[in-house]
Amino acid sequence: MINETYNLISGLLMQSTPQPITSITFDLQNQWMDEAFGMSIVGMLVVFVALIILAVIIFNISKVLAYMQKKRLKTQGVVETETKDIAVSGEINAAIAMALSLYFGEIHDDEAVVLTIKRAPRPYSPWSSKIFSLRDIYNNYRI
Amino acid sequence: MEGIMHFMELSGFANVTWGHLIMIMVGLIFIYLAITKDYEPLLLVPIGFGILIGNIPFMENMGMQIGIYEDGSVMNMLYYGVLKGLYPPLIFLGIGAMTDFSTLLSNPRLMLLGAAAQIGIFLTFMTALALGFTLNQAASIGIIGGADGPTAIFLSSRLAPELIGAIAIAAYSYMALVPVIQPPIIKLLTSKEERLIKMKPPRAVSKTEKMIFPIVGLLLTTFISPGALPLLGMLFFGNLLKESGVTKRLADTASKQLIDIVTILLGVTVGASTQATTFLTPQSVLIFGLGAVSFMVATAGGVLFAKFMNLFLKGDDKINPMIGAAGVSAVPDSARVVHQLGQNEDKTNYLLMHAMAPNVSGVIGSAVAAGILLSYLMKVGW
Numbered sequence: 001m002i003n004e005t006y007n008l009i010s011g012l013l014m015q016s017t018p019q020p021i022t023s024i025t026f027d028l029q030n031q032w033m034d035e036a037f038g039m040s041i042v043g044m045l046v047v048f049v050a051l052i053i054l055a056v057i058i059f060n061i062s063k064v065l066a067y068m069q070k071k072r073l074k075t076q077g078v079v080e081t082e083t084k085d086i087a088v089s090g091e092i093n094a095a096i097a098m099a100l101s102l103y104f105g106e107i108h109d110d111e112a113v114v115l116t117i118k119r120a121p122r123p124y125s126p127w128s129s130k131i132f133s134l135r136d137i138y139n140n141y142r143i
Numbered sequence: 144m145e146g147i148m149h150f151m152e153l154s155g156f157a158n159v160t161w162g163h164l165i166m167i168m169v170g171l172i173f174i175y176l177a178i179t180k181d182y183e184p185l186l187l188v189p190i191g192f193g194i195l196i197g198n199i200p201f202m203e204n205m206g207m208q209i210g211i212y213e214d215g216s217v218m219n220m221l222y223y224g225v226l227k228g229l230y231p232p233l234i235f236l237g238i239g240a241m242t243d244f245s246t247l248l249s250n251p252r253l254m255l256l257g258a259a260a261q262i263g264i265f266l267t268f269m270t271a272l273a274l275g276f277t278l279n280q281a282a283s284i285g286i287i288g289g290a291d292g293p294t295a296i297f298l299s300s301r302l303a304p305e306l307i308g309a310i311a312i313a314a315y316s317y318m319a320l321v322p323v324i325q326p327p328i329i330k331l332l333t334s335k336e337e338r339l340i341k342m343k344p345p346r347a348v349s350k351t352e353k354m355i356f357p358i359v360g361l362l363l364t365t366f367i368s369p370g371a372l373p374l375l376g377m378l379f380f381g382n383l384l385k386e387s388g389v390t391k392r393l394a395d396t397a398s399k400q401l402i403d404i405v406t407i408l409l410g411v412t413v414g415a416s417t418q419a420t421t422f423l424t425p426q427s428v429l430i431f432g433l434g435a436v437s438f439m440v441a442t443a444g445g446v447l448f449a450k451f452m453n454l455f456l457k458g459d460d461k462i463n464p465m466i467g468a469a470g471v472s473a474v475p476d477s478a479r480v481v482h483q484l485g486q487n488e489d490k491t492n493y494l495l496m497h498a499m500a501p502n503v504s505g506v507i508g509s510a511v512a513a514g515i516l517l518s519y520l521m522k523v524g525w
Contacts, residue, residue, distance in 0.1 A: 029275070035193045036272050036281065040265035047413035050367045050511050051258040051504060057359055058352075062248070065351055090491065 147452020158200035162419030162525030164374030169183030170194030183319035187392025228300040231293035231375040237402025239381025247500040249345035257504025263441025263473025290471035308416035309427040313434035340463040357382040371514025445470030469498040472505035
């Protein structure tokens with residue numbers, strides 16, 4: 001029944017659409033359709049499996065790294081203290097960010113006054129030599 | 144006098160056909176959309192201008208070596224990079240070097256949305272086959288649903304080089320039209336309450352995690368689907384250049400100069416490959432139609448799968464289903480569209496970072512799907 005319906009629909013589609021480049025028989029088309037159906041199912045499954053495995057690995061990597069860091073800190077004698085998640089609203093975060101930005105901005109301004117005065121090196125080059133400049137030639141002519 | 148007549152015969156005016164004029168109009172529309180509507184200008188301007196270049200009428204096979212399909216012409220040599228699938232991996236190198244996978248690493252389950260959106264590829268593959276295309280052609284057309292231009296070009300260069308022009312133009316056109324195609328589908332499939340869902344902010348991701356990801360990602364995905372090696376190899380290599388922190392110069396070159404150069408060459412040559420005499424066929428029109436369907440199905444697949452995931456998630460863990468639409472790999476346009484839709488509903492809802500996760504996993508997913516199709520069809524040899 002399903003095959004008959006499929007044959008009918010695909011037959012109608014074949015009649016109402018432009019002909020493909022290659023002339024292919026209806027049987028071959030049916031064979032391809034079966035192949036394509038299987039390929040699509042397998043393809044979709046493989047995409048899912050690949051990304052699920054990747055997701056699981058990433059999820060566990062973060063845990064392993066956190067565990068290793070915890071262990072390292074323990075061997076270094078760092079005492080672990082429990083912290084609670086503090087619920088901070090977006091407005092407060094924005095205000096903190098603004099304050100930090102202004103603070104660091106000011107620091108930069110102070111630095112700029114002191115540190116940015118720098119003597120530019122002027123190595124000799126015939127291209128910038130006074131001897132070869134046009135003005136000198138002109139002056140020499142006048143003399 | 145005979146010389147003048149000969150010159151006149153070779154001029155564009157003597158060789159122009161309606162096909163050339165139609166394609167020149169298409170090129171102008173692309174350029175117009177890019178400049179005035181800001182639809183993917185970095186792609187549409189080179190492609191649009193390429194269409195103009197490719198559709199200047201001339202007498203073919205006169206030994207002048209000017210057409211893109213004439214052996215030895217400059218355009219033909221540049222087109223070699225498209226035909227042999229040289230440009231797409233280089234583009235992927237640049238994409239890898241400029242992509243931050245942090246949001247994906249902070250919430251790995253969003254990766255499933257990138258997988259779900261690939262349904263567009265396989266459904267269009269079946270539809271194209273039912274419409275009379277061969278297996279190889281149908282697979283190349285289906286990949287348009289991945290919304291990934293380089294992947295579409297890469298796969299069609301291997302399986303159906305005769306359709307590269309139409310497939311590339313369709314893929315890039317729909318990528319540019321993301322802001323037009325996706326919003327109605329997203330709105331149709333989601334309720335207002337769902338669109339208002341606020342997601343938990345992503346956690347901070349360590350540098351080590353970011354460095355491990357490209358290596359693990361490469362090994363795992365290419366072991367499963369070796370056909371995707373040229374694309375995923377370059378994608379993850381570019382990402383390692385970025386995240387390692389010791390190859391800043393290489394990462395900068397890959398993500399700026401290199402990707403810009405390749406984008407120019409790819410855009411112009413793909414545009415020029417739409418020479419009216421070879422491009423304007425009923426098949427091309429059909430490919431455009433199938434591409435649109437493919438893109439819509441992919442968007443719907445992502446959104447519906449996000450809704451499905453929400454059935455198993457509670458409270459803060461719920462996903463805003465709109466981000467499922469970003470599972471198509473039009474980076475970052477899809478994510479931007481989702482963010483904008485979220486902002487239209489609630490100004491305080493920032494979805495961009497969340498949407499980037501399925502967006503970048505969509506890039507990986509579509510490359511894996513291309514690899515599967517390539518491995519299967521190359522092996523079977525249809």
